[in-house]
Amino acid sequence: MNRTLRIPALALAILGCAPFGAAHAQNDKGKAIYDKVCVACHSAGIAGAPKLGDAKAWEPRIKAGIDALYESALKGKAPAMPAKGGATDVPDADIKAAVDYMVAAAKDGASAPAAAAAAPAAQAAPAAPTTPRPAALSFNRLLKPASKRNPPPPEDGIHDPDNDGTHALQPPLQVFESLPRSNAGNRVDWVKALDNNLIAPRWDRTDPAAAPVVMDLNIVREVKGSMPDVVYPHKQHTAWLDCSNCHPQIFIPQKGANQISMAAILLGQKCGVCHGKVAFPVSECRICHSKKKNVMPVKNAQAN
Numbered sequence: 001m002n003r004t005l006r007i008p009a010l011a012l013a014i015l016g017c018a019p020f021g022a023a024h025a026q027n028d029k030g031k032a033i034y035d036k037v038c039v040a041c042h043s044a045g046i047a048g049a050p051k052l053g054d055a056k057a058w059e060p061r062i063k064a065g066i067d068a069l070y071e072s073a074l075k076g077k078a079p080a081m082p083a084k085g086g087a088t089d090v091p092d093a094d095i096k097a098a099v100d101y102m103v104a105a106a107k108d109g110a111s112a113p114a115a116a117a118a119a120p121a122a123q124a125a126p127a128a129p130t131t132p133r134p135a136a137l138s139f140n141r142l143l144k145p146a147s148k149r150n151p152p153p154p155e156d157g158i159h160d161p162d163n164d165g166t167h168a169l170q171p172p173l174q175v176f177e178s179l180p181r182s183n184a185g186n187r188v189d190w191v192k193a194l195d196n197n198l199i200a201p202r203w204d205r206t207d208p209a210a211a212p213v214v215m216d217l218n219i220v221r222e223v224k225g226s227m228p229d230v231v232y233p234h235k236q237h238t239a240w241l242d243c244s245n246c247h248p249q250i251f252i253p254q255k256g257a258n259q260i261s262m263a264a265i266l267l268g269q270k271c272g273v274c275h276g277k278v279a280f281p282v283s284e285c286r287i288c289h290s291k292k293k294n295v296m297p298v299k300n301a302q303a304n
């Protein structure tokens with residue numbers, strides 16, 4: 001099981017696009033990066049991000065010069081534009097290509113006879129992913145419930161329906177019947193299923209005797225504000241995952257050395273590399289935010 005829980009690296013997804021060559025292809029690259037990274041905010045205008053194709057919003061920014069826009073995209077711009085849109089693995093040149101793409105889209109929006117009407121159209125096109133990815137493997141940013149949960153393999157968009165072997169696979173719903181239930185994701189409590197020995201995932205594909213090194217170490221991350229603190233449990237993770245699945249690529253193995261925020265998680269980074277993709281989704285706040293704070297309720301109660 002562990003070996004199938006490979007970390008889906010954003011960089012790989014981007015490199016997976018067709019190779020690029022000429023000037024026109026440069027714009028394709030920009031579009032590809034936009035569709036993968038920038039679309040998260042620049043399509044709907046999250047946190048005041050100038051929308052793609054919205055000539056009015058882009059005009060004053062374009063006036064500042066392309067170098068200023070590159071600078072904002074590469075280094076970030078307060079308060080809500082993260083450096084490289086949060087995709088720090090993407091090379092500078094590709095981020096610049098995405099800026100070029102966004103600037104070109106804004107200029108297209110301006111030159112169109114009905115700029116206002118053109119903007120939504122320009123926006124709609126790039127929002128569609130260039131290569132259709134199976135829903136189950138892409139990050140569910142909007143926390144949408146799956147329209148059909150646990151479909152049989154020929155209908156899941158992952159397995160090849162034309163392959164006879166696909167039809168020989170047992171449908172997940174049949175198997176899941178006997179497992180403890182949860183309220184999210186594919187509705188199975190996988191941690192409990194493993195604890196109760198209801199499943200025995202093989203640790204190493206080639207060596208049936210290999211076993212995980214389970215490490216019981218909780219890390220508490222204090223959260224500012226009213227949300228309960230986050231308890232990150234090594235035990236439940238190392239039962240499935242190798243240390244190298246997280247260290248040092250996703251997390252430096254040192255308490256407090258990593259900057260983790262909900263924004264990053266919602267963009268599919270940090271805990272969001274897995275949660276919302278191959279582990280329970282981000283909608284289940286209380287599973288992570290599980291430690292009550294030492295609050296002073298009396299004062300609050302009076303104030304209310």
Ligand code: HEC
Binds near residue numbers: 050077078098
């Ligand atoms: C998490 C949300 C978010 C993501 C993801 C994001 N942006 Fe932005 N972006 C913003 C916001 C918010 C602003 C507006 C900043 C401001 O001017 O206050 C902005 C502004 C910009 C600007 C204008 C900067 C300026 O100086 O006026 C550029 C260029 C830009 N983004 C490029 C990109 C590119 C390229 C990507 C993808 C690689 C990207 N953004 C991804 C939120 C985002």
Ligand code: HEC
Binds near residue numbers: 232242
């Ligand atoms: C699912 C991801 C994940 C896996 C797998 C994982 N860790 Fe960690 N580890 C973390 C996180 C998150 C932290 C906390 C980092 C922080 O607070 O900034 C951490 C912290 C640590 C620390 C620092 C503890 C301290 O008190 O400073 C050590 C040591 C560590 N991990 C070792 C390991 C070892 C050994 C394994 C494999 C047996 C492992 N980790 C597997 C995510 C993981």
Ligand code: HEC
Binds near residue numbers: 232237245260272280
């Ligand atoms: C490399 C993948 C990966 C990363 C990164 C990761 N997790 Fe997990 N997490 C899992 C898997 C797999 C499980 C077990 C399956 C499940 O519960 O969906 C799990 C389970 C958990 C559980 C246990 C739930 C229970 O029922 O006991 C908690 C809590 C949790 N994760 C919190 C976090 C937090 C907080 C972070 C970030 C600091 C994080 N995880 C990062 C993969 C990951």
Ligand code: HEC
Binds near residue numbers: 225282
């Ligand atoms: C996979 C685990 C996980 C889940 C699920 C999760 N969070 Fe978080 N959350 C974290 C971590 C880790 C932090 C960073 C804590 C820190 O500062 O070190 C955090 C931080 C926060 C913060 C502090 C501000 C910030 O952005 O960093 C708020 C507020 C918050 N979460 C709200 C929520 C809400 C609301 C939900 C449910 C919709 C939720 N979280 C679900 C792991 C999680």
